[in-house]
Amino acid sequence: MTSSGFGIGRIRWNWLGALAVLIAALPLVYETSTPTLLAIWALFALSLALMWGYAGILSFGHAAYFGLGAYTYAIASFNIGESTVPLLLALVVPAIVAAIIGALMFYGRISDVYLGVMTLVVTLILNRFMNATAGDAYRIGNARLGGFNGIPAFPTLNVPGDPNWAIYGTAYYYVVIVCLLAAYLIARWILSSAFGRTLIGIRENEQRMELLGYDVAGYKTAIFSVSGAMAGLAGSLFANWAEIVTPSVFSLGQTAEVLIWVIVGGLGTLIGPMIAAVALGSLKLGLGHQTTIDNSLVLGAILILVVLLIPRGFAPSFAAWRRLFAQAQVHRRQARSTRRRRLALQDAKQ
């Protein structure tokens, strides 16, 4: 895997460079609102891909951290005004919550389905709670939680230190892209470090790693927390994009979507889920413009087909197909050269 671009190993700078130029030039030819949203979704997918694909932890409630990030940002920016601290809080709060929940689960040796249920229940609790916070009684500082209607009109992102200098439109697009790129490189760095290697070891065989003396629960808690922080960042960026936060950020649909992106993109890769988030996100937005075919019908069909036909997801399958193709070519070349040599030998005999 290390030699292919999808693995843990080297980064293909030429591809990355080409992609960077393309992404940087996009605002010149296209509006930036949709690409910004797609990049935020890619970041969200990346956060789950890191945890599920490499540490083998499947959370059915990743929307919890996305939503916590969004709500933290909205509440903090109402109270603080300047956006730098709220953005940092939107990383820290989900990370702490994820660490607490993760520690509770992993030190209790909870895995598989039970972990799925617990993470799902946490998301549901947040969803129900936020839906019920209508009225003046529910406020944190200056921010009214607003129940079903959510929190509108909070101060959005500004240049650090100057609350009047707001970042929006094309500038915000670049901010999101930089966040996505930074998160991607951090994920790559984590995976190539000893910590990341240990995580992959845990995914492959938890018992073996434990017997080798690693604190498996500790490692899992740590990556759960890192992934929570990334999801929180995605959530706060989403809050800035939408300029409103509603309890739907905690919904089952949000969780389902990010799961689908990751499984379609491919477990054990980072780039696959990001591409899938952009592709399926575009598809969703496109389907939103018409009414004949329901969006969830298409998403559901895609999920079923992928699980049945390409359970490893697109990116690993694609890499495997490319290897097969390359092998076939080598075989063909060998066969050709053998034949040529044989012909040459026959010529020499005559």
Next chain:
Amino acid sequence: MDYAAIVVLEILYMIAFLALISAGLAIVFGMMRVINLAHGEFVMLGGYATIASAKAGINIYLAMLVISPIVVGVIGLIVERLIVRFLYGRMIDVMLATWGLSLLLIGLVTLIFGNTAVSVPAPIPGYQIGHYQMGGYNLFVIAVAAILMSAMWFALRYTRIGLVARGAMQGREIISALGYNPNTIYMLTFMVGAALSGLAGGVMAPLTGLLPSVGGAYIAKAFITVITGGAAVIAGTLTTAALFGTVDQLVSFASTPVVGEIAMLGLALILLRLMPQGITGQFFRNST
């Protein structure tokens, strides 16, 4: 006094509700170790089958007790043949595929029935306890749940089918050893589970009204009831339904229904943390 009677009735109703919507999921999970995340949508389809039949002039009891289970059972059979049977033994993949199925069914029902609420009036009028007006239909739900649970317990304990079913809980080999084809048994189990979900949907339809997305409200509750219950189908479902139903309603009466639901979910978290194998993994080990 009247108030106490109402609280008790509401608690009983909540327990019946939880047991009813969990029964199908519990059978499929208990016997096949398959988590069907489209369970909520099976319940929803049962509701639509009942309402559509009732609107077509069919007797509503016939619709909910016979037509809904048959319709959803057949849908379950198709789903098992087309999707689930390829994924046995791959727990996570089944969950993902059935989640996809749940989205697909929501989309399909939205296409057919539209994204608007439909409902059917409850066929039993309310009655009076002191100053309080109570829904008479709730009593019917309690009765249906009680009969269903007793019937399931009797069938599992004393019939040949029940013996095979309990064998299936032990694993594929036991079914083979009993002289049956595991694939057939699994197929039938999934179908029965779906039919029970359809029954639950039909019975609940007059109380809740229906939207294509209503399944989400059922799946979470059924899910925690079954998983927290553990491997024993009847004992597990009944204990957790009783526990969650009581907590939910008591807290609801003391504050608001939302807080009640949050309390129930919180209790589920604590129980799962303390007993990851479910309550029946810890207590009542030899029950069904």
